[in-house]
Amino acid sequence: MASTTDRTKSPARTSVWLEGKAADRGRRSAQPAGLDRDKIIDATVRLLDAEGAARFSMRKLAAELNVTAMSVYWYVDTKDDLLELALDAVFGTVALPDTDAGDWREQLRALAAGYRALLVRHPWVSPLIGTYLNIGPHSMAFSQAAQKIVRNTGLPPHGQMGGISAVFQFVYGFGTIEGHFIERCAEAGLNQDEYFREAMGTIRERPQYRETFAQSDELMEARGGDTVEEMRERDFGFALDLLIAGIEAMVERSKA
Amino acid sequence: MASTTDRTKSPARTSVWLEGKAADRGRRSAQPAGLDRDKIIDATVRLLDAEGAARFSMRKLAAELNVTAMSVYWYVDTKDDLLELALDAVFGTVALPDTDAGDWREQLRALAAGYRALLVRHPWVSPLIGTYLNIGPHSMAFSQAAQKIVRNTGLPPHGQMGGISAVFQFVYGFGTIEGHFIERCAEAGLNQDEYFREAMGTIRERPQYRETFAQSDELMEARGGDTVEEMRERDFGFALDLLIAGIEAMVERSKA
């Protein structure tokens, strides 16, 4: 949804990481308000986690930092730049597996799990990934790790990018929806199972959806698991197995 | 990123499709300004396509319709409701394959292609899919089609949801990034190859990325294709082949 920074008419730099005027500011400390870039980024992540992207504003951030709204602009050029910085910061919290030892399957599962956890822990991350270039140091390290793992699979070079896409775009989509669902539950003050039951009930009441849902019911039944979380683990696990089996099949095919 | 409708404190209905006070309004015509819900939705889609979600506002929409900002609120309760309606409307433009005849592989490829095209044609769609419940009639028809196709694969019931996830979350992620890239190109007034070369050049200049890119270069080389579009087709095609191979492998495994 991009953020609301269209009022700037400047030549359109595409990323914080490609420098702006505030680029090298705020690395020191002992300033009047004790502000620096890291503190600002920390507070940004905290606010985004607590209230969601829609409720985040530069003014609220400033209030959180006990500072006037405009002080922040000494350290970052725009709200978009700040969000890009926050995005890269949380990418730094994903543990990267050792890609020089062990089986690629385990490496892939580990990185997929870490990526999914990131998207669930910080639901505001997913739209930002789609919005920015993701060339910050931590995002890059993550991409590098993914590349190395896919290289370890034995996929032919021309298929490695497609392999990365298949796996990590899947995790992205899955984690996006999962994080969003959890967010909605929290807003409604219900746990995931309560919310699920309620949503299902409401939808089912509408006559136009009766028929549609008859089909889905079987499917729900078959998925098994007593809780929403169990169902999700099962689906995620099966999909990852499917992807790994797909990679193995393509590796075989390339040898033939 | 959700839209900015947090100022409403009402009990939080979660979707237009679960009714609001404006639910059954604007189905007629011959009104003073000739307005109705469909015209409003059409104009919304047009504006979103032309200017992007960030530049869309209720006030601009009203101007486009030659009407005062507030007239629109006779037909829709909130901006979020309107976006949800627009989302479902464009879902109606995806051609659904005949799921009762032919090979599931062709059906899957066709629906994946249609979904991808939707995300590329309307880059504003992807964040909205992550934001709303997607229970409008056209979204539901799409999901139903996906379900039927996955059923045709012969996957065991407990794996069908995971199979849908793997395929369509992949397409979602792929189409999101693709649409976003094309949008950026248009904004910069460059074609995709020009923009790609320029972005690569800029990033490569930064010393901290030199090493990182050495690795990627080989990969780029191997992907082949002379244009960005050719590379993308290759990656998308390979990933879909991988997913189909994965489904086939899981079907085999379930028979053992």
Added chain:
DNA sequence: ACCTGAACACCGTTCAAGT
């Protein structure tokens, strides 16, 4: 039944001024 105008409570950002 439909549309308008004025107002409210917000935004991101600029700019000149303070210390």
Added chain:
DNA sequence: ACCTGAACACCGTTCAAGT
């Protein structure tokens, strides 16, 4: 070098009023 206050050009939405 860092921070502030006031102002500008926007938002989504409410509400009372018009026709």
